[in-house]
Amino acid sequence: MITLEHVSKTYKVSKRDAGFKSAWKSFFHREYEYIHALDDVSFTIQDGEMVGYIGPNGAGKSSTIKILSGILIPDQGLCQINGITPWKNRIRHTRGIGVVFGQRTQLWWDVPVIDSFELLKEIYQIDTASYRQNLDRLTEMLDLAQLLRTPTRQLSLGQRMRCEVAASLLHNPGILFLDEPTIGLDAVSKLAVRDFILQLNKEQNTTVILTTHDMLDIEALTKRIILIGRGRVLLDGTIEDIRRGCDSTEEALAAFYQSHGI
Amino acid sequence: MEYRKYTAFFRLQFSMGLQYRTAAFAGIVTQFVWGILEILMFRAFYQTDASGFPMTFAAASTYVWMQQAFLALFMPWMMDNEIFSNIRDGNVSYELCRPVDLYQMWFVKNLASRLARAVLRCMPILVVAAFLPYPYGMTAPADLTSFLLFLFTLMTGLAVTVAICMLIYISAFFTLSPDGIRMAALCVIEFLSGAVIPLPFLPDNMRKLISLLPFASMQNVPLRIYSCDLSGSSMQHAVCLQLIWLLLLVTAGRQLAVLALRKVTLQGG
Numbered sequence: 320m321i322t323l324e325h326v327s328k329t330y331k332v333s334k335r336d337a338g339f340k341s342a343w344k345s346f347f348h349r350e351y352e353y354i355h356a357l358d359d360v361s362f363t364i365q366d367g368e369m370v371g372y373i374g375p376n377g378a379g380k381s382s383t384i385k386i387l388s389g390i391l392i393p394d395q396g397l398c399q400i401n402g403i404t405p406w407k408n409r410i411r412h413t414r415g416i417g418v419v420f421g422q423r424t425q426l427w428w429d430v431p432v433i434d435s436f437e438l439l440k441e442i443y444q445i446d447t448a449s450y451r452q453n454l455d456r457l458t459e460m461l462d463l464a465q466l467l468r469t470p471t472r473q474l475s476l477g478q479r480m481r482c483e484v485a486a487s488l489l490h491n492p493g494i495l496f497l498d499e500p501t502i503g504l505d506a507v508s509k510l511a512v513r514d515f516i517l518q519l520n521k522e523q524n525t526t527v528i529l530t531t532h533d534m535l536d537i538e539a540l541t542k543r544i545i546l547i548g549r550g551r552v553l554l555d556g557t558i559e560d561i562r563r564g565c566d567s568t569e570e571a572l573a574a575f576y577q578s579h580g581i
Numbered sequence: 582m583e584y585r586k587y588t589a590f591f592r593l594q595f596s597m598g599l600q601y602r603t604a605a606f607a608g609i610v611t612q613f614v615w616g617i618l619e620i621l622m623f624r625a626f627y628q629t630d631a632s633g634f635p636m637t638f639a640a641a642s643t644y645v646w647m648q649q650a651f652l653a654l655f656m657p658w659m660m661d662n663e664i665f666s667n668i669r670d671g672n673v674s675y676e677l678c679r680p681v682d683l684y685q686m687w688f689v690k691n692l693a694s695r696l697a698r699a700v701l702r703c704m705p706i707l708v709v710a711a712f713l714p715y716p717y718g719m720t721a722p723a724d725l726t727s728f729l730l731f732l733f734t735l736m737t738g739l740a741v742t743v744a745i746c747m748l749i750y751i752s753a754f755f756t757l758s759p760d761g762i763r764m765a766a767l768c769v770i771e772f773l774s775g776a777v778i779p780l781p782f783l784p785d786n787m788r789k790l791i792s793l794l795p796f797a798s799m800q801n802v803p804l805r806i807y808s809c810d811l812s813g814s815s816m817q818h819a820v821c822l823q824l825i826w827l828l829l830l831v832t833a834g835r836q837l838a839v840l841a842l843r844k845v846t847l848q849g850g
Binding site: 385389390392409410411413414418420423424425427429430434437438439440441443444 | 678
């Protein structure tokens with residue numbers, strides 16, 4: 320179970336106007352602005368739930384994922400994931416979670432994918448039997464057989480993303496964080512990733528938290544939606560709560576953002 | 582069991598380092614030319630007045646060849662650019678999402694890539710230098726004990742080098758752009774470690790102070806033990822000092838890493 324209570328995080332950002340004059344000025348006197356990335360965010364997610372975590376750019380989605388995965392410490396608030404506060408016991412916490420950042424890669428660039436997997440086996444101390452079993456299952460579900468012996472740098476984005484997803488699941492985590500996993504993927508790859516996530520949740524009862532800008536991802540995958548804007552939770556409900564009779568979720572969402580001034 | 586993830590990481594990184602054959606070949610050629618130039622320069626000085634120098638010419642030649650052969654172990658500028666870019670663009674997030682200690686992981690990574698480079702490059706240089714005519718070539722080690730001590734201090738010196746580099750990596754968490762610290766530190770370290778000229782060639786007072794600094798625990802100790810310039814009680818002191826500095830630098834680096842991860846925002850969305 321994941322609980323977040325009154326979590327806030329503020330960043331200090333230096334600002335200046337364009338041009339040489341203000342660059343010179345800011346050398347002596349720097350102006351800062353405080354950005355409330357997260358402002359009193361609370362929610363609870365049960366085991367086995369699939370939740371879409373959405374909001375406009377800069378809403379605080381990535382900050383939340385970083386806090387949940389233990390790499391960012393909030394200024395205030397409590398966070399418990401299966402009884403552990405992520406940033407206080409980072410190493411223990413990371414054994415139980417899988418993370419995919421769609422815009423980054425966790426595979427080692429210059430070696431075949433299988434080498435990265437073997438290394439992850441050691442890093443997560445996965446015993447050989449369950450590693451084999453997981454690898455076979457993931458290879459079949461994500462159609463990786465042709466890719467495992469190729470160096471990561473020579474994979475296409477869609478191929479790489481399938482390998483990234485597999486890499487984050489080798490150690491059988493109970494919770495999976497997906498930060499824009501379908502960004503930049505073609506239709507076929509998108510569908511493959513979506514199907515896989517659905518199947519994973521059904522078979523393994525894995526809790527999935529998904530951030531995305533693609534409303535089709537949300538429609539295909541999640542029942543529950545947490546919508547944040549300017550660091551606050553604006554809606555915690557279902558896709559119907561946003562749609563309210565509109566045909567296009569995309570347009571309904573844009574209208575929702577506008578009505579909240581974000 | 583805990584250590585196995587780091588040995589696995591070492592193996593991967595080491596075998597990755599072995600695949601860059603062209604770079605190794607280019608490195609070997611450069612180091613030959615550099616070694617020859619340096620020895621010719623020393624020859625000119627020694628011909629003027631050999632008694633004015635603290636080492637024999639043969640010992641200086643040996644120092645130069647060993648330095649060129651094991652360059653990859655000790656040169657501070659051979660840093661891992663991937664670590665800097667990971668800190669700068671926030672890719673370090675991924676490493677933090679795993680059950681690993683960042684300091685140990687990066688330490689092992691540096692050890693492995695430096696050793697892989699050295700293994701590829703040292704042999705041709707050592708073999709050729711061994712067959713060069715006396716006093717331009719490399720002399721054999723004096724006895725087995727000093728050879729074993731050489732190997733031991735070679736590894737400790739490597740660890741000290743990596744521990745110093747670690748401080749520079751971690752400073753990148755605080756400064757956004759590590760280039761300034763990096764450039765300044767590298768110039769100073771190169772001079773103070775005896776990479777430009779061997780430390781015994783420096784004026785006495787300066788040398789006494791410099792030999793206490795951590796930088797003297799890098800290549801200075803093993804290379805001078807091999808060429809028998811460092812022996813007896815001064816050698817014992819140097820070895821102890823190496824171990825003390827290693828301990829202090831690693832402790833400092835680990836503390837700094839903890840602080841960095843607590844204070845610093847990870848870059849990028």
